[in-house]
Amino acid sequence: DIVMTQSPDSLAVSLGEKVSVNCKSSRTVVSTSNNKIHLAWYQVKEGQPPKLLLYWASTRAIGVPDRFSGTASGTDFTLTISRLEAEDAALYYCQQYYATATFGQGTKVEIK
């Protein structure tokens, strides 16, 4: 299985500040057939199901605010929230879908 490792496990950030959540895969998740990065990001709030934020590492899902963005470099991926809002306090997970599917352990984003 491809192991996904996120960092940090948690962070507290002031409203309006930038947030970066990192994710690293144990091997490539880039398809040689379509050159696409098989990585998604989800937001999970207490008592709610996961909400898709990004797929193909950087494509925003329908309805996701543009303050959420994703970047990739090799096996390193970053979810960025450009200006943290109160509603963004949640758990964030990365998921690879290159080889079946595996998730990172999650990063908890709190408001400072």
Add this chain to the structure above:
Amino acid sequence: QVRLEQSGPQVKEPGASVKLSCQASGYNFLKWPIYWVRRAPGQRPEWLGWIKPETGVTLHSEAHRGRLTLTTDTSRSTAYMELGRLTSDDSATYYCARGAGANFWCDNWGQGTQVSVSS
């Protein structure tokens, strides 16, 4: 809009089986795979498998092969997940989700079903 309505919470004894349902609405049920993912408290989500309703083709996590069964009733736009030989490690919230394709991301999720395994 897309909606996935899951069945209610279950409490089971070790060694028993559990069968969960997931009724889809708001889209063509046949055209998109249904994924099953579980999340135990404090644990990362775990992908269990997916099923293509149109063909019945499934892909299961190797970790649960042999005790996991995925089926659909296309007349009811409903997917089912049955997990046998339950242990306490199977206590978790189980989600169904619509996949964007086989081995893709999940764009819509059910509300989850809590399964507790305890003697």
